[in-house]
Amino acid sequence: MSSNLIAEQAPAFLDSSADLEDRETRRARHRSQIIRLGSIAALVAVFAYFGVAAPGFANLGNLANIVEQSTVLALLAFSMSIVVLGGGGDVIRGGIDLSLGANLGLCAAAFTVASNAGFSDPVAVAITLAVGAAVGLVNAFAVVALGVLPLLATLAVMNICGGAELVLTQNTVISANSPLLSYITGASWLGLSMTDWILVGAAILLIALVHGTRWGLRLQAVGGQRQAARAAGLRVSAYLTGTYVAAGLLAALAAIVQAARLSGSSPGSGDILLSVVLTSLMSVVFSRRLLPSIGGTLLSVLFIGGLINGFQLLNVSSYWVNGVQGVLILFVVAVRSLSLRRGSV
Amino acid sequence: MSATTAPTRPIGAQLVRVTTPAALVILFVIFAVVSPTFRTPGNILHILVNNFSLPALVALGMTLVVSAGGIDLSVGVAADIAAMLAVTLMQNGTGLGLSLIAGIGGALLVGLLDALLITVFGISPFLATLGVLFIGESVQQLATNGGTPIYLVSNYPAAGLDFLAHGQILGLPLPLWLVAAAVVLTQLLLSGTAFGRHLRAIGAEPRVAWYSGVPVRRATWLVYLLSALLCGVAGLLLSATVKSYVPLSGNAFMLDAIGAVFVGTTISRETRPNVLGTLLGVFFFGMLHNGLLLIGWNFYWQQVAIGLLVFIVLGISFLTRRLQTTD
Numbered sequence: 001m002s003s004n005l006i007a008e009q010a011p012a013f014l015d016s017s018a019d020l021e022d023r024e025t026r027r028a029r030h031r032s033q034i035i036r037l038g039s040i041a042a043l044v045a046v047f048a049y050f051g052v053a054a055p056g057f058a059n060l061g062n063l064a065n066i067v068e069q070s071t072v073l074a075l076l077a078f079s080m081s082i083v084v085l086g087g088g089g090d091v092i093r094g095g096i097d098l099s100l101g102a103n104l105g106l107c108a109a110a111f112t113v114a115s116n117a118g119f120s121d122p123v124a125v126a127i128t129l130a131v132g133a134a135v136g137l138v139n140a141f142a143v144v145a146l147g148v149l150p151l152l153a154t155l156a157v158m159n160i161c162g163g164a165e166l167v168l169t170q171n172t173v174i175s176a177n178s179p180l181l182s183y184i185t186g187a188s189w190l191g192l193s194m195t196d197w198i199l200v201g202a203a204i205l206l207i208a209l210v211h212g213t214r215w216g217l218r219l220q221a222v223g224g225q226r227q228a229a230r231a232a233g234l235r236v237s238a239y240l241t242g243t244y245v246a247a248g249l250l251a252a253l254a255a256i257v258q259a260a261r262l263s264g265s266s267p268g269s270g271d272i273l274l275s276v277v278l279t280s281l282m283s284v285v286f287s288r289r290l291l292p293s294i295g296g297t298l299l300s301v302l303f304i305g306g307l308i309n310g311f312q313l314l315n316v317s318s319y320w321v322n323g324v325q326g327v328l329i330l331f332v333v334a335v336r337s338l339s340l341r342r343g344s345v
Numbered sequence: 346m347s348a349t350t351a352p353t354r355p356i357g358a359q360l361v362r363v364t365t366p367a368a369l370v371i372l373f374v375i376f377a378v379v380s381p382t383f384r385t386p387g388n389i390l391h392i393l394v395n396n397f398s399l400p401a402l403v404a405l406g407m408t409l410v411v412s413a414g415g416i417d418l419s420v421g422v423a424a425d426i427a428a429m430l431a432v433t434l435m436q437n438g439t440g441l442g443l444s445l446i447a448g449i450g451g452a453l454l455v456g457l458l459d460a461l462l463i464t465v466f467g468i469s470p471f472l473a474t475l476g477v478l479f480i481g482e483s484v485q486q487l488a489t490n491g492g493t494p495i496y497l498v499s500n501y502p503a504a505g506l507d508f509l510a511h512g513q514i515l516g517l518p519l520p521l522w523l524v525a526a527a528v529v530l531t532q533l534l535l536s537g538t539a540f541g542r543h544l545r546a547i548g549a550e551p552r553v554a555w556y557s558g559v560p561v562r563r564a565t566w567l568v569y570l571l572s573a574l575l576c577g578v579a580g581l582l583l584s585a586t587v588k589s590y591v592p593l594s595g596n597a598f599m600l601d602a603i604g605a606v607f608v609g610t611t612i613s614r615e616t617r618p619n620v621l622g623t624l625l626g627v628f629f630f631g632m633l634h635n636g637l638l639l640i641g642w643n644f645y646w647q648q649v650a651i652g653l654l655v656f657i658v659l660g661i662s663f664l665t666r667r668l669q670t671t672d
Binding site: 148156157166167171317321324326333334337 | 462476477483486487647660666
């Protein structure tokens, strides 16, 4: 018990422990404002550099292309941000969903197999969403009902999903064709493809939901101080369950987009997991309170997407991409933590 | 409130702690009954050398790191960099000893970078080591033209290398001796010394530990360097066994090591990382891989089964713990 109490009251690593003191809070807010503006400035600077240096980067078509290439990652990163928001920022004891990448692979396989088995698009979509939500429910069951640490519960579920995907596909590429898949990649409206619109729609919806409704505010209360939220009468377990199920549903949506982009399912989708963790945690530097946010997640995904795209146009080897991402996250996080610190550990 | 200091402990508390060992014994018996091959001494030794020793080295380092409240996602990078440097040097004709030392040096650099980012730049361990993981992947891709394995040329004087992989001292394979040394080291650090108490203090409340005069930074440096050292040894053993370096192959260690450490915490009364628990966790995973293979499950179903079993073990032990604490 005591360890649980300590765990929940310990300052999570994303919150500064500064909110104990009023003056500190104000100072921290100023600093976080500077960090946020600095991060946005960095994003603008990088894009401006590519715009000048890389021919074709600033093309409307290319920018839409960046969004299109970022959609799957963005949907998964939104999921991660929602789970982190609800569970709290402590990576080990707070919210995290390591099963997202494997869930993406499993759902893409489910859609492809269902589609090839002759089910119509609506049915295949329903099956895919059901699979994604079921994975989310299993996570929620382990975390909320059994009390397993999210890091561990979702790690085990990741293995189960990865294995289930292999069983479904026998580790092979399976192609699929359906009206829905060609609609997602082919159709366009106002110059943007349906993939772009899915990202735009999901982002607007989630920003409104998480940052503009009572539900979202309470979710952040649950993530910020679980005991206080419980004492205030919030049904903490319902909110936590909701985050994992929502994450599973978003992963299923991402899977349908991925199936459309790859014309089917192919092994290895789970590899996206680390990028998901990276972009979601990086989102804190784009947010006002240094917490994960949907808008911040979108910005960091586009940042990464723009970097990859710009590198391609500049003919920089793609082997640099991971390293640059790594340096980037270390840089932003170091700037943040150094400016928040005042001479202690 | 505090179950840990209660003079008489509820029987349930004891039950949680036997979940993992019990599951291990039950599965061992099942495998032994179903597969005659499984229960042969040769196969048990095979599990210990091939499915246990390398992950155990990595997981023991992870045990130290998690004890100090951290986590190390860069274990695979440390193992890979060690293998990459050593194999590249050997291929260019450098002596075995020098190559191995260079490999260990490379691994230590990874640990150094982790510790630097965590102590000097104040980055949380998860993000710091995640960043190092990304950088390490790029370094390997750039060095190997996107991930081409490096094979040791066949005329390399490989007697020493063979000894590293298959040599025996007093009838016990060398990798197991190295695991034994790592066990003694980590156990001493965790339990017998002031350092161990410092680690636990840092793991529980870093700020309080710092205010109490615990040398938090020094301990952090040591923990990540030791973790990287053990990973480096594992990486070198792996490349000695397969006589090659396969880029990014060390990443397989990461999630298994984390899983083993946390499964291992279930046998501790205070749910702390501990050496025995970690070893049980690693053996649990190794035995499952080997046993499921021998009873004829294909690789795909193995993964589902392992995930499910870990899920069940974690579920039982965390649920029982929760039921006690809410009484």
